[in-house]
Amino acid sequence: MTPLPPAPLHAASAHGPRGTGGGAPHIGDVPALRRRAPVLVVEDEALIAMDLADQIEADGGVVLGPAATSEAALALLAAAPEIGAAVLDVVLGRDTAFAVAAALTRRGIPFVFYTGYDDLRAPPEFAAAPVLDKTHGWREIKRALRRERRSLRTEVEALLPELRVIAREIAGDAETGDRLIERTLARAADEVASRRHYPSVDAWLRHMMKHLAFGRDPGVN
Numbered sequence: 001m002t003p004l005p006p007a008p009l010h011a012a013s014a015h016g017p018r019g020t021g022g023g024a025p026h027i028g029d030v031p032a033l034r035r036r037a038p039v040l041v042v043e044d045e046a047l048i049a050m051d052l053a054d055q056i057e058a059d060g061g062v063v064l065g066p067a068a069t070s071e072a073a074l075a076l077l078a079a080a081p082e083i084g085a086a087v088l089d090v091v092l093g094r095d096t097a098f099a100v101a102a103a104l105t106r107r108g109i110p111f112v113f114y115t116g117y118d119d120l121r122a123p124p125e126f127a128a129a130p131v132l133d134k135t136h137g138w139r140e141i142k143r144a145l146r147r148e149r150r151s152l153r154t155e156v157e158a159l160l161p162e163l164r165v166i167a168r169e170i171a172g173d174a175e176t177g178d179r180l181i182e183r184t185l186a187r188a189a190d191e192v193a194s195r196r197h198y199p200s201v202d203a204w205l206r207h208m209m210k211h212l213a214f215g216r217d218p219g220v221n
Helices: 030-037 046-058 070-079 098-106 138-171 176-189 191-198 201-214
Strands: 039-042 063-067 085-089 112-116 131-133
Touching: 039 046, 039 070, 046 085, 046 131, 063 070, 063 131, 070 098, 070 191, 070 201, 098 112, 098 191, 098 201, 112 138, 131 138, 138 201, 176 201
Parallel strands: 039 063, 039 085, 085 112, 112 131
Antiparallel strands: none
């Protein structure tokens, strides 16, 4: 079998993510931090919330919130057409932010747990989520979001040759298979947080690829 040429992670997609008409973004990027999509801040301590919001805005960002309860955060999340990332205080009075984390994961929005507790006991599905204590500011939070994506991008690059073989087998020809890979990478870049629902990056991408090929997405026939 002739070896397949490598496919770049930023290969152009016919439709681009979310139908924007652009190329597929690098998985190593945090699109929200490039597009100035709002950053949801969930924090019940007013001074900390205001300070963090000020730091985000000073960095050129847009803040959604701050929300002091999970109920308020979920309402903001439901009403916002686009949220790029979120910073979640874990303990909100007698409540926690785990319901918000679950909603963010369903929408593929990356987030960081921001806590004053040394021993965070998160549900297993959030075990891989970045955790920072409250001595850190927005710059460190932004770095944590980017580190998570860079690590993911390295894993994806290693899997690409095998994934391209599978895509071409599914699609039936090389050109359509490569378009399927491009759309899979674009979707993965948009929905990075959904990775936490799967046991491995390989399983995540294969499921996404099959959904695009056989599900409701019209981009690959």
